[in-house]
Amino acid sequence: MALRNSPGAFADRSDAGRQLAARLLWLADECPLVIGLPRGGIPVAEQVAMLLRAPLEFLAVRKLGAPHNPEYGIGAIAEGGTKVFDQEALALLEIDGGELTGIVERESAELRRRVEAYRGDREPACPRDRIVIVVDDGVATGVTDTAALRQVRRHRPRRLILAIPVSPPDSLARLRGEADEVVCLVAPPQLRGVGQWYADFGQVSDAEVIAALARARHRDIAT
Numbered sequence: 001m002a003l004r005n006s007p008g009a010f011a012d013r014s015d016a017g018r019q020l021a022a023r024l025l026w027l028a029d030e031c032p033l034v035i036g037l038p039r040g041g042i043p044v045a046e047q048v049a050m051l052l053r054a055p056l057e058f059l060a061v062r063k064l065g066a067p068h069n070p071e072y073g074i075g076a077i078a079e080g081g082t083k084v085f086d087q088e089a090l091a092l093l094e095i096d097g098g099e100l101t102g103i104v105e106r107e108s109a110e111l112r113r114r115v116e117a118y119r120g121d122r123e124p125a126c127p128r129d130r131i132v133i134v135v136d137d138g139v140a141t142g143v144t145d146t147a148a149l150r151q152v153r154r155h156r157p158r159r160l161i162l163a164i165p166v167s168p169p170d171s172l173a174r175l176r177g178e179a180d181e182v183v184c185l186v187a188p189p190q191l192r193g194v195g196q197w198y199a200d201f202g203q204v205s206d207a208e209v210i211a212a213l214a215r216a217r218h219r220d221i222a223t
Contacts, residue, residue: 043137073141145162
């Protein structure tokens with residue numbers, strides 16, 4: 001794992017993707033499947049897929065935010081039904097079952113909307129017996145990445161790799177228990193926010209996600 005010490009390690013998500021791809025080039029001949037986590041992970045994953053000449057898929061995941069502080073993650077859900085809960089946070093905030101059910105239902109509706117918008121009627125690529133690289137634009141607590149990895153693992157990939165530009169060491173330690181390998185470029189001892197490691201960390205829109213997936217499919221057809 002390569003470490004950097006100064007903020008602003010990446011110009012933008014595409015730059016982060018190219019840097020990650022450089023660490024993953026040894027997989028180019030293995031026909032891996034690259035799975036990006038929308039929305040921010042898609043521009044990173046697009047570069048990884050392009051440079052490895054690999055197909056690009058997405059897996060919709062949603063953080064479950066606390067009732068009065070949506071930015072505080074208490075869990076995550078993934079397309080396909082996987083759910084991960086932070087039991088310590090649930091106990092600390094005294095969130096009961098009914099309240100949690102409401103949060104899950106609300107985020108599940110957004111999850112379904114994204115799947116329909118990004119994939120439509122197309123069948124997702126199957127990870128079974130393949131090397132799968134799950135790509136995000138950075139990790140804070142790692143709860144959404146955990147949900148994604150567990151969902152992909154249910155499909156029995158041959159090898160499951162998590163590729164991320166930046167993550168704090170404690171989250172990395174937990175995620176290593178979910179993937180066969182974790183590739184991380186920056187592991188600052190304290191992470192105030194993923195965005196501090198990017199010069200440009202603007203919000204990624206649905207339209208940008210759809211365009212990136214369309215470009216990847218066009219490349220697959222062309223080759």
